[in-house]
Amino acid sequence: xxxxxxxxxxxxxxxxxxxxKNVDLTVEKxxxxxxxxxxxxxxxxxxxxxxxxxxYEGELEVLGMNPYRQRDELMKEISFISDVATLPKWIxxxxxxxxxxxxxxxxxxxxxxxxLSGTNVPLDKKIGKLSKGMIVQVHLALIMSIDxxxxxxxxxxxxxxxxxxxxxxxxxxxxxxxxxxxxxxTTHQVDEIENILSQVVFIRDGRIMLKASMEDINDQWLVLNxxxxxxxAARALSPISERKTLGRVSFIFxxxxxxxLKKLGDVSQLSxxxxxxxxxxxx
Amino acid sequence: xxxxxxxxxxxxxxxxxxxxxxxxxRRAIFTTPLVITAISMTLIIISMGIFGRSxxxxxxxxxxxxxxxxxxxxxxxxxKNHINYLLLGSSAPIMIGVWFCMIFTALSSLxxxxxxxxxxxxxxxxxxxxxxxxxxLLTITLVIPLVAIAFAFIFQIFxxxxxxxxxxxxxxSAWDLLWSSANLPVLxxxxxxxxxxxxxxxxxxxAWLMLVSVFAKRSPLVLATVPIVLIALFERIFFRSEYLxxxxxxxxxxxxxxxxxxNSNTNSINTLSSLNxxxxxxxxxxxxGLSVAAAMLYATILIRRRxxx
Numbered sequence: 001x002x003x004x005x006x007x008x009x010x011x012x013x014x015x016x017x018x019x020x021k022n023v024d025l026t027v028e029k030x031x032x033x034x035x036x037x038x039x040x041x042x043x044x045x046x047x048x049x050x051x052x053x054x055x056y057e058g059e060l061e062v063l064g065m066n067p068y069r070q071r072d073e074l075m076k077e078i079s080f081i082s083d084v085a086t087l088p089k090w091i092x093x094x095x096x097x098x099x100x101x102x103x104x105x106x107x108x109x110x111x112x113x114x115x116l117s118g119t120n121v122p123l124d125k126k127i128g129k130l131s132k133g134m135i136v137q138v139h140l141a142l143i144m145s146i147d148x149x150x151x152x153x154x155x156x157x158x159x160x161x162x163x164x165x166x167x168x169x170x171x172x173x174x175x176x177x178x179x180x181x182x183x184x185x186t187t188h189q190v191d192e193i194e195n196i197l198s199q200v201v202f203i204r205d206g207r208i209m210l211k212a213s214m215e216d217i218n219d220q221w222l223v224l225n226x227x228x229x230x231x232x233a234a235r236a237l238s239p240i241s242e243r244k245t246l247g248r249v250s251f252i253f254x255x256x257x258x259x260x261l262k263k264l265g266d267v268s269q270l271s272x273x274x275x276x277x278x279x280x281x282x283x
Numbered sequence: 284x285x286x287x288x289x290x291x292x293x294x295x296x297x298x299x300x301x302x303x304x305x306x307x308x309r310r311a312i313f314t315t316p317l318v319i320t321a322i323s324m325t326l327i328i329i330s331m332g333i334f335g336r337s338x339x340x341x342x343x344x345x346x347x348x349x350x351x352x353x354x355x356x357x358x359x360x361x362x363k364n365h366i367n368y369l370l371l372g373s374s375a376p377i378m379i380g381v382w383f384c385m386i387f388t389a390l391s392s393l394x395x396x397x398x399x400x401x402x403x404x405x406x407x408x409x410x411x412x413x414x415x416x417x418x419x420l421l422t423i424t425l426v427i428p429l430v431a432i433a434f435a436f437i438f439q440i441f442x443x444x445x446x447x448x449x450x451x452x453x454x455x456s457a458w459d460l461l462w463s464s465a466n467l468p469v470l471x472x473x474x475x476x477x478x479x480x481x482x483x484x485x486x487x488x489x490a491w492l493m494l495v496s497v498f499a500k501r502s503p504l505v506l507a508t509v510p511i512v513l514i515a516l517f518e519r520i521f522f523r524s525e526y527l528x529x530x531x532x533x534x535x536x537x538x539x540x541x542x543x544x545x546n547s548n549t550n551s552i553n554t555l556s557s558l559n560x561x562x563x564x565x566x567x568x569x570x571x572g573l574s575v576a577a578a579m580l581y582a583t584i585l586i587r588r589r590x591x592x
Contacts, residue, residue, distance in 0.1 A: 102299025
C-alpha cells in the first residue's frame, strides 16, 4: 500500500497550549478514515496541518508535498469542507460553480449541477439567502464534483436533516469513493459513518490514542450481555469495563474469543461511540 | 466583448480571480460610479431649465440656454480654450467617489474573508496567496479607476450633448463652441495615464491598507489610521520632524505627480501632458514608494499564508 500522508513528530502550539503533541500518523491510499475525538482534542488542528492551512513543527508529507509551502499545488489533488460554514454570503450559487470551474482543472460542472438538481437549491440566489442545510448541500456538491485524490470532510453533515445525511453518505460511497481515493472524515454523529469507515483514529489532548482498521476493532472488541446467572462468571474474565443500563449488565471485552463469550450470553459488536467512551474512561 | 470579459470560460484561474473580485465588489466597481454619474446627469438636466430657472448668479436666475445666449464673444473664446479643463473637472465627483471606493475596498479586501470564514473556502482552491493578493491589488488600483473613467467618458459626452442643445437659438454654434474644441481621445488618454500613475504613486498607501486588512482582528479603518496619527504626533513632539506625514502626503495626494505637469509649462491638455505625468516616475520618491509597497505586499502574502484561521 502507498502512504499518501506521512506525519512524523507533528506538533502545533498556540502560545502555551499544545494542540498537537508529537503525532505520528500514516494514511494509505484507498481508505476511508474516521478521526474521532472530543471538541478541542486536536482534530481540526491535525486536518488544518494536512491541508496546509497552518504552520506546524515536525515532518509532514501529503502526496509527496509540503502542505504549508505548496498549498496551492496540493489543492489540485485535495478537496475539503471545513466544520464551519465557509461559502461567502455574497456569492450566487451559479457564481460559486463558475469560480470552482475557473480555478480547478479537475472540476466537473455537469456533476455539480447533477448533485444540485436533486435538491431545492436555486442557482440564481445568493448563499446568504439560502437555509443552512441548502448551503451545506451547495458546498458538498462543489467538492464532490472535484476529481481529487484526497477528500477531507470536517463535520460535513452539520445542519443537514437525517434524510439528506443518509443520502449524502450513500452518494459518497456509490458515486465518489474508489480505490484511488482516500476520504478523511470527522463527525460527532459517529454512528452514521461507522459502517462506511475502513480505519479509525482516536485522538485526545493532541495525541493519537488508537489507530486501527475497523476489521481489527470488530475482531478485538466485543460486548457481552450475560444471562443473570453468568454475571459473576463474566466478571471473572476481567472485562475492560462494565456498565448497567435499565437493569441489564453488559461487559466490554478485548481480545477474548467470541465463542468463549457466547457461552455466557449474547455477544455483539462494540459500536465506535462505545469504544470511544470506553477508551476515554480508561485513561 | 464586454459580455465575454465578465463571463467565466472554463479553467482560467487568474481571470476567475479577477471576476470573483468583480462579483464581490460590484458596488465599488460599478454601482458607485453609475450612481454618481446618474445624479450628476440629473442635476445638469435640472439646470437646463426644464423645471424652471436654476442657475443663480448675483441674485439673478437663468436657464442654461439663457446663460449661453448672454455669453459674449470673448467669453465664448474662453470656453473654447478651457473646454478640456471643464470636461476634466466635470468628472471630479466620479473620481472622488471612486477614490473612496478604492480606499474602502483595500481596507476590507483581506478582512471580510476572515470575518465570515470564507477564507477557508478560498484556501481550499488551488490558487496561491500571491495570486489572490495580486488579483485584489489589481482590482483596487486598476479595475476600479478604469471603470470610473468609462463613466466619466459617458458623462463628458452627455455634457457636450446637453451643451449643444443649450446653444439652440443662441448665436453660438454647438460645433464651434464645444465639439471642435474638445478633444475626448486625448482626455481619455490623460485620464487613463493619470489613474495608472496615481495607482503606482499611491501603491504604498494601498499596500498599507491591505496589510492592515490581512491582520486586523477588528475595525481595520481604526487600525490603519490611529497608529499613523500617533506615530506622526510622536515624531512631531520628539524629533520635530514630519517625515511620516510628508511621505503620506507625497503618495496619497496626486499633487506631487501633477507638479510635474504644471512645471512643464503646457497650457492645454494634450498627448504631451500624459507623457509629463509618466515623467513623474523620474522622481526618487516614486521609487521609494514602490519599494515600501513591495515590502508591505510581501508581508501581506506571508501573513495570509500563515494566518488562515
